[in-house]
Amino acid sequence: MRPQWWKAAILSAIALLISTAMAIPSFSQDRSDTLLVVTEGGPYSMDIHGVGANFQVYGVTWNVYDRLLTYGKKTMPDGSVSYDYTKLEPELAQRWWLSSDGTSVTFVLRKDARFHDGTPVTAHDVKWSFDRAVTVGGFPTFQMNAGSLEKPEQFVVLSDHSFRINFLRKDKLTLPNLAVPVPVIFNSTLAKRHATPTDLWAMAWLRNNTAGGGAYKVESWRPGQETVYVRNDDWKSGPLPKIRRVVVREVPSAGSRRALIERGDADIVLDLPARDFVELARQGNLTVIGTPVENAMMYVGLNAKHPPFSDVRVRQAVAYALPRKRIVEAATFGRSAPLVTPVASNTFGYDPKMSPYTMQNLSKAKALMAQSGFPNGFDTTLSFNAGFAATNEPMAILLQEALRLIGINATINKVPGAVWRGALLRKDLPVILNVFSGWLNYPEYFYLWVLHSQNSAFNTSSYQSPEMDKLIDVARFETDQKRYAEQVREFINVALRDVPILPLFQPSMDVAMQKSISGYTYWFHRQIDFRSLVKN
Amino acid sequence: MVGRRLATALPGVVGVIVVTFLLNRALPGDPAAYFAGPAATPQAIEEIRTKLGLNRSLPEQFVLYIRDLARGDLGHSLTTGQPVVADLRARLPASLELATCGLLLALALALPLGVLAATRPGSGVDHVTRLLATTGNSLPVFFTGLVLVYVLYYLLGWAPPPLGRLEVFRTPPETVTGAYLIDSLLARDPGLFLSAAKQLILPTMTLGLAALAPITRMTRGAMLGVLASDFVRTARANGLAPRTVLYVYALRNAMLPVVTTLGLVLSFLLGVSVVVEKIYAWPGIGAYALEAVIASDYAPVQGFVLTMALVYVMLNLLIDLLYGVIDPRVQIES
Numbered sequence: 001m002r003p004q005w006w007k008a009a010i011l012s013a014i015a016l017l018i019s020t021a022m023a024i025p026s027f028s029q030d031r032s033d034t035l036l037v038v039t040e041g042g043p044y045s046m047d048i049h050g051v052g053a054n055f056q057v058y059g060v061t062w063n064v065y066d067r068l069l070t071y072g073k074k075t076m077p078d079g080s081v082s083y084d085y086t087k088l089e090p091e092l093a094q095r096w097w098l099s100s101d102g103t104s105v106t107f108v109l110r111k112d113a114r115f116h117d118g119t120p121v122t123a124h125d126v127k128w129s130f131d132r133a134v135t136v137g138g139f140p141t142f143q144m145n146a147g148s149l150e151k152p153e154q155f156v157v158l159s160d161h162s163f164r165i166n167f168l169r170k171d172k173l174t175l176p177n178l179a180v181p182v183p184v185i186f187n188s189t190l191a192k193r194h195a196t197p198t199d200l201w202a203m204a205w206l207r208n209n210t211a212g213g214g215a216y217k218v219e220s221w222r223p224g225q226e227t228v229y230v231r232n233d234d235w236k237s238g239p240l241p242k243i244r245r246v247v248v249r250e251v252p253s254a255g256s257r258r259a260l261i262e263r264g265d266a267d268i269v270l271d272l273p274a275r276d277f278v279e280l281a282r283q284g285n286l287t288v289i290g291t292p293v294e295n296a297m298m299y300v301g302l303n304a305k306h307p308p309f310s311d312v313r314v315r316q317a318v319a320y321a322l323p324r325k326r327i328v329e330a331a332t333f334g335r336s337a338p339l340v341t342p343v344a345s346n347t348f349g350y351d352p353k354m355s356p357y358t359m360q361n362l363s364k365a366k367a368l369m370a371q372s373g374f375p376n377g378f379d380t381t382l383s384f385n386a387g388f389a390a391t392n393e394p395m396a397i398l399l400q401e402a403l404r405l406i407g408i409n410a411t412i413n414k415v416p417g418a419v420w421r422g423a424l425l426r427k428d429l430p431v432i433l434n435v436f437s438g439w440l441n442y443p444e445y446f447y448l449w450v451l452h453s454q455n456s457a458f459n460t461s462s463y464q465s466p467e468m469d470k471l472i473d474v475a476r477f478e479t480d481q482k483r484y485a486e487q488v489r490e491f492i493n494v495a496l497r498d499v500p501i502l503p504l505f506q507p508s509m510d511v512a513m514q515k516s517i518s519g520y521t522y523w524f525h526r527q528i529d530f531r532s533l534v535k536n
Numbered sequence: 537m538v539g540r541r542l543a544t545a546l547p548g549v550v551g552v553i554v555v556t557f558l559l560n561r562a563l564p565g566d567p568a569a570y571f572a573g574p575a576a577t578p579q580a581i582e583e584i585r586t587k588l589g590l591n592r593s594l595p596e597q598f599v600l601y602i603r604d605l606a607r608g609d610l611g612h613s614l615t616t617g618q619p620v621v622a623d624l625r626a627r628l629p630a631s632l633e634l635a636t637c638g639l640l641l642a643l644a645l646a647l648p649l650g651v652l653a654a655t656r657p658g659s660g661v662d663h664v665t666r667l668l669a670t671t672g673n674s675l676p677v678f679f680t681g682l683v684l685v686y687v688l689y690y691l692l693g694w695a696p697p698p699l700g701r702l703e704v705f706r707t708p709p710e711t712v713t714g715a716y717l718i719d720s721l722l723a724r725d726p727g728l729f730l731s732a733a734k735q736l737i738l739p740t741m742t743l744g745l746a747a748l749a750p751i752t753r754m755t756r757g758a759m760l761g762v763l764a765s766d767f768v769r770t771a772r773a774n775g776l777a778p779r780t781v782l783y784v785y786a787l788r789n790a791m792l793p794v795v796t797t798l799g800l801v802l803s804f805l806l807g808v809s810v811v812v813e814k815i816y817a818w819p820g821i822g823a824y825a826l827e828a829v830i831a832s833d834y835a836p837v838q839g840f841v842l843t844m845a846l847v848y849v850m851l852n853l854l855i856d857l858l859y860g861v862i863d864p865r866v867q868i869e870s
Contacts, residue, residue, distance in 0.1 A: 223616030
């Protein structure tokens with residue numbers, strides 16, 4: 001009894017398996033000037049001023065829009081290229097000058113610049129864009145404020161191609177803050193066409209569409225799948241990019257992403273676990289570049305407002321007990337810059353010699369515990385973001401072990417990713433592992449967010465000290481370089497004495513690419529700048 | 537019968553709407569804090585909370601939700617920036633196409649294997665079938681998925697890269713059904729069809745393997761029961777050809793429990809496709825819902841659960857109707 005139909009069924013199943021074998025990757029065509037980037041997630045929106053703009057939106061904005069200014073570049077000791085926060089260069093503005101009394105800055109725009117739809121770029125567009133950024137609220141407004149850009153009245157159109165910003169106060173971050181992804185120049189004519197009486201700033205339309213004049217145009221965006229960019233051949237604000245087309249595909253599984261880059265199907269891969277980057281670098285057939293993220297710090301936060309960590313001796317004891325070297329090794333496999341002082345290694349004021357806590361010193365830690373209000377130790381919890389468990393979990397276990405040696409029993413508390421920020425905002429977690437990074441590479445900018453008693457969401461330790469506040473506020477607007485250096489040293493010393501945060505390391509922005517790719521530049525926003533990339 | 541079946545499904549759908557709404561609100565995540573972005577201040581978060589309507593009372597939020605739902609508005613996803621209805625419309629076909637292919641592959645393998653095993657109980661074929669079914673059943677899909685990628689793509693380079701529904705430089709066909717296999721044929725683009733088919737191979741194998749076990753077992757069990765029954769014995773005794781006995785009499789009668797299993801299996805496949813979609817970068821609704829849960833993005837999660845509830849209701853209805861086709865007695869009894 002051997003009926004025909006099941007034979008046919010088995011044959012067709014076999015045929016399916018064989019066709020698997022024949023499915024040879026067939027996209028050698030059309031690849032020399034096209035780049036395939038694979039990432040874990042994609043942009044939530046096309047508009048950096050909108051609600052929910054995530055990291056990937058910075059990347060879209062960076063490549064699709066122009067800003068008045070941009071930063072220069074520098075070569076790092078390891079040969080890789082980084083942006084240079086000390087050098088401002090022209091992008092849409094051809095030149096600019098401060099007024100003689102130092103109360104305003106005037107920009108002259110390129111006359112030949114056009115938006116993607118051919119409309120000339122004018123100072124009216126610049127004003128509309130800046131007005132939008134300071135008006136819509138939320139993240140863009142706060143970012144503008146960080147450079148004392150607060151009111152539409154500050155932005156003055158002088159002529160079609162000249163534009164002035166009146167300063168509210170002397171702030172050394174005003175100009176650098178014009179080169180970050182937020183103050184981008186929108187095509188206001190196009191945007192206004194899609195504005196409605198209830199949506200004056202065209203938030204709804206710009207969420208799904210772009211109105212830029214940058215080096216790349218968005219050819220298609222399928223949220224959750226891919227973003228395709230095509231070069232804007234009429235771009236005038238810089239040298240014409242070499243790559244004609246860029247496809248950014250979202251591949252959520254890290255294993256699949258790694259397979260794609262190793263097989264040579266992807267050109268650039270982002271967001272792999274540290275261990276994968278270590279292995280890829282060791283294998284040597286890909287270019288792996290890791291740059292310590294500027295002005296960023298992974299730290300242990302101790303809640304300075306609630307006992308027992310409100311006792312400074314307890315915090316100092318923890319600082320002495322911290323097995324920093326082991327923690328950093330376990331979490332990052334060597335792909336990070338260990339930090340002993342609360343300043344990133346490539347930020348002004350970095351001096352590891354300032355720290356008394358470079359080595360674990362248990363006898364000192366125990367002595368401090370004995371002097372503190374808690375000589376017999378206590379029970380506490382140690383919380384971290386479970387969304388980054390691969391890095392956080394080994395760190396938490398080592399920290400827990402070390403705390404036990406000085407009488408502190410910490411229970412590990414894994415907080416789900418979606419809940420983490422809310423938990424931080426309540427500011428009632430006694431011990432946390434957390435990371436913060438500031439776009440602008442100035443130590444006082446970091447301190448303003450993390451340790452100033454204006455109490456931003458990122459002052460996770462609820463640390464409040466009038467002494468610290470005064471030093472930060474003065475340093476922000478200090479123009480005398482020598483005095484500024486002293487102020488920075490002073491606030492670092494206060495942070496080392498009060499230890500509300502214990503620095504661990506500076507995370508690394510890692511990227512792996514095929515050997516045929518060159519021209520990669522590290523940027524503070526940690527997104528890929530397609531404009532400088534070359535593919536051979 | 538269709539009308540009555542639909543009516544009995546209604547309370548279930550209403551229940552689903554209420555429960556998802558409440559469960560979503562009971563989740564500890566704070567979407568306002570999440571979406572305030574990396575430089576959030578408490579004011580920024582408050583502003584967003586107001587914008588999202590999260591500062592209103594729970595009943596108020598529910599009434600608003602129902603009102604929007606009645607207008608066919610499932611809200612906006614914050615993670616994709618699109619209306620949830622548009623997202624689901626774009627993604628449901630991807631999931632259904634994948635699940636259907638997985639089911640078809642499983643059927644193509646499981647039915648013959650089950651019949652074969654049942655006609656020769658205790659033989660070598662039976663043992664091999666049992667081994668295959670147990671393997672498929674006990675290996676988690678994320679494992680088979682990754683192994684298939686590792687072996688067939690990474691090591692051997694036979695399968696195409698796990699990059700979603702199409703090769704990188706292909707643009708999707710004009711949407712008619714949303715299933716690329718069908719749409720590419722409608723667009724008369726064989727190259728595109730082939731591209732879509734290739735991308736389907738690995739995820740289909742992963743799902744097919746997972747669905748193999750229940751169908752094989754059910755087929756074998758049902759066939760064994762039927763083959764031992766009186767009417768088969770009578771048919772054989774009357775000298776009917778063995779093939780006629782097997783297909784016309786036995787298999788048709790054994791199909792009833794198998795079809796019941798199919799409904800369950802397809803639901804199961806839609807469920808596990810969350811994992812498979814992640815591995816193969818498949819833009820389906822499973823991956824979408826997962827992403828939304830992680831971001832505490834309420835609207836898509838509610839939309840997803842509602843859609844799945846509707847799909848299940850439709851599926852069960854379809855199976856009930858199939859019963860009637862296979863066994864006319866079912867219709868009379870109801």
